[in-house]
Amino acid sequence: MIAQDVIRKKRDKEKLTEEEIRFFVQGSVKGEIKDYQISAFLMAIFLNGMDFEETYYLTKEMVYSGKRFHLKDIKGKKIDKHSTGGVGDKLSLIIAPLAASCGIIVPMISGRGLGHTGGTIDKLESIKGFRSNLKEEEFLNVLKETGFSIISQTDDIAPCDRIFYSIRDVTGTVESIPLITSSIMSKKLAEDLDGLVIDMKVGKGAFMKKLDDAKKLAESMLKVAERFNLKMKIYFTDMNVPLGYGVGNGIEVIESLEILSGELKNDCYELSIEFVKGMCEIAGIRKDPEEYIKNGEGMRRFEKMVRLQGGNLKDIELNKNVSEIKSEKDGLILDIDANKIAQGFLLTGAGRMRKEDKIDYGAGIRLLKFIGESVKKNETLALVYTSREIEKIIPYIRDAYKIGKGNVEKRKRIIEVW
Incomplete structure (x- = not known):
């Protein structure tokens, strides 16, 4: 069996067997299958999907590609x-x-x-x-x-x-x-x-x-x-x-x-x-x-x-450079866009765009105003902890806050339970 055949088969929308999936997983872990071949395999799955049997076999082989904990000696449900x-x-x-x-x-x-x-x-x-x-x-x-x-x-x-x-x-x-x-x-x-x-x-x-x-x-x-x-x-x-x-x-x-x-x-x-x-x-x-x-x-x-685990709760990192983000108008907070806050979070240095990026553990955002609350012009909406250029972050935080007139219903965080 060779990697190209497995890639080609999934590229052509065919179903992979348990043996083919095991071969590809084990070969990837051993370094016998190269990154560019793994990329092609993943893209073929992304574009053409997998049925349940394939998904189950992929999960199973990924589990058994490494070590499993054995917790039977520890009493209690895990x-x-x-x-x-x-x-x-x-x-x-x-x-x-x-x-x-x-x-x-x-x-x-x-x-x-x-x-x-x-x-x-x-x-x-x-x-x-x-x-x-x-x-x-x-x-x-x-x-x-x-x-x-x-x-x-x-x-x-x-x-x-x-x-x-x-x-x-x-x-x-x-x-x-x-x-x-x-x-x-x-x-x-x-x-x-x-x-x-x-x-x-x-x-x-x-x-x-x-x-x-x-x-x-x-x-x-x-x-x-x-x-x-x-x-x-x-x-x-x-x-x-x-x-x-x-x-x-x-x-x-x-x-x-x-x-x-x-x-x-x-x-x-x-x-x-x-x-x-x-x-x-x-x-x-x-x-x-x-x-x-x-x-x-x-x-x-x-x-x-x-x-x-070696930690000291009396010493938690929090950047000493703090900036206030102020409201530009009076009104009621109707919404706070999580995605825009997340973009601001990334710009503070608290997150990473690439796996190898170093992060600032003390950077971040503290929201002070929430949905349903009133706010006055020049009142502080949020605090930003960062050593980076604050001017690039401000628009994301301000844009995240939708301020206007109207009624706001309390949102339910839990949509459904299975």
């Missing part, structure tokens, strides 16, 4: 949560310690930000000393001690996904349902889970702009999960407006701590509680996650996890 990516999405930092407080084991392998969406690992690395690249023994120890651990994808966990994703990002083949399904599910199945909650984001600030497309992806993921006997619950959530007040890295950790400590109740709080309830439902546990905010257990677990 449930994780995954977000398809959004703007201001710091929910994992809140959900994981609360779920652990409820008695769930949360072995969370997270990613770094790319493009307009931030990454959980980048947020955590804004905490001085925090280590996300733990060895397996350290990871298992943190799980036993705190009930959860958040680490980055290592070289030996679904290595084919790492190879494919880095190429997809630069070849315009990210938005493919079979490729997204296999990418997400291969990492999660490597965690030895009993269940998974998916936050399927939809809207301007999400990869999936339309609900119909999000549902197609959800159907694909559910079918793969069923084949692997993995229980799954999917929440479709509105990502037209940024989540919470912080968009960045350090600023989002600070907001998460305010929520865990009980100081702040906002949309991030509400969604986090709902998702933890969903995780408890899968685990067969009847507990109220809000109790663990009230009694401080969620915060204590988060502090312990950070400490065990």
